[in-house]
C-alpha cells in the first residue's frame with residue numbers, strides 16, 4: 458500500500474506553485490517573446506491600428522493578400538482583411554480543408570472612450586468633446602488619466618484622414634476631469650460615481666481672438682484641427698474617433714515579471730495567435746488566426762464575430778479544395794483566444810479560489826463563460842476539453858482552469874458561442890488578466906508565452 462504522500466502524488470491535483478514551475482530557459486523565452494508583444498500593444502490601440510500592424514507583421518513573414526478562386530498549395534500563406542477592422546491569417550495545410558480547419562480567434566477591440574457624432578462644445582472657458590464610452594468600464598477609472606486621440610475621419614470629398622495624437626511624450630494629450638474630493642462628499646455606489654454624460658474630454662482653453670463672436674475657444678480648437686488635418690466640424694459626422702489611455706506598455710514589478718498596458722484584453726491573445734500562424738510552416742490542416750472586432754459590445758455588426766465574414770472565408774478555402782463549406786466547418790476546431798480574470802488577493806471575495814485563474818499558472822481554459830445558470834455561453838464538451846488538455850500536456854504548456862469569479866456574482870461572454878453556432882468545436886483559452894478593462898491592465902510574461910505555445914500546438 459502507498460502511504461498518503463505517494464497516493465496524493467498519484468491521485469490528486471498538484472498544488473499551485475506559480476512561476477516556480479517555469480525553468481530559467483522558459484522564463485528567458487517568455488521575456489524575449491514579451492518584447493515583440495509590447496511593441497504590438499503600443500502600435501495597436503484600436504482595431505484599425507491592430508489590423509494595420511498585423512498586416513505588416515504578416516507581410517514581413519511572407520503572407521500575401523488572399524485571392525478568391527485561386528488554388529493554394531500546402532505552406533502558402535495568405536491574409537484577408539474585413540473593412541480594416543478584422544484580419545485573418547491562413548497557412549494552407551498538407552490536407553487543406555479536408556479535415557476541417559484549425560482556428561485561433563482573438564478580438565482586437567478594447568474598452569475605450571468614443572466621441573459622440575457631434576462632440577465639440579465650449580463651456581466655462583474650456584473647449585470639450587462629448588464622449589460615449591465603448592465596452593464595459595468602471596467610469597471613475599477613466600477620469601484624470603492621460604488620453605490620446607485615435608481614429609479616422611472621412612471628409613465630404615471621400616478623403617480619409619487618420620488621426621493619432623497624444624501617444625508621444627512630447628505631444629499634447631487630453632483628459633476627462635473629475636470633481637475634487639472636497640466637493641464630492643456624497644456616498645455613491647461605484648457605478649454612479651461618474652455620470653456618462655459628464656465624461657467630456659478637455660481639449661483647449663484659448664480663444665481664437667478677443668472679438669464678440671460666440672464660442673471662440675471651440676472655434677480656435679477647430680481651426681487648429683483644420684490647420685493640421687484639414688477637417689471641419691461637420692466632418693465629425695463621418696468619423697470614428699476614440700480616446701485611449703496614453704500609457705506606454707511597461708514592465709511591472711522589481712522582478713519585471715509582469716506587463717502593464719492598455720488593451721491586454723484581448724491583444725495578449727491576438728499577438729500570440731498571430732505569432733503562432735507566422736511561425737507555422739506546413740501544418741496538417743489549414744490553420745487560421747482571425748482577429749475580430751466588436752467583442753466588447755456583443756460581437757454584433759459586420760466586423761464582429763456574428764458576421765459571416767469568417768464563415769465566407771472558410772467557404773472560399775473549402776471551395777478551392779473542392780470541399781463543401783459546411784462540411785469543413787463541421788470538422789473544424791477552434792481556440793477562442795480570450796482573457797480571463799486573474800485572482801486578485803485584494804478582492805478575494807469576488808473569486809472562488811478553487812476555480813479561478815491565477816497569474817503565472819499558465820494559460821487559462823474557460824470551459825464556459827456566461828452568467829447565472831450558465832446562460833449565454835458555449836459549454837465545451839468533455840471530449841473537446843480532453844483533446845485540448847492532452848494537446849497542452851503533450852507540448853509542456855502550463856495551463857489552468859478558470860471560471861470568471863463566483864457563480865451569480867457577475868459573468869461575461871466571449872466569441873466562443875458564435876463559433877460554436879457554426880458547428881465548430883470550441884473552447885476559450887487565454888491569459889489571466891489583473892484589473893481587466895481598466896486603463897492599464899496587468900498580465901504575466903510566462904502566461905503570455907504559454908498562450909503562444911498553446912496556439913502553436915493547435916496549428917501543429
Ligand code: MN
Nearest residue numbers: 722723795796
Ligand atoms: Mn476579451
Ligand code: MN
Nearest residue numbers: 722723753894
Ligand atoms: Mn473584455
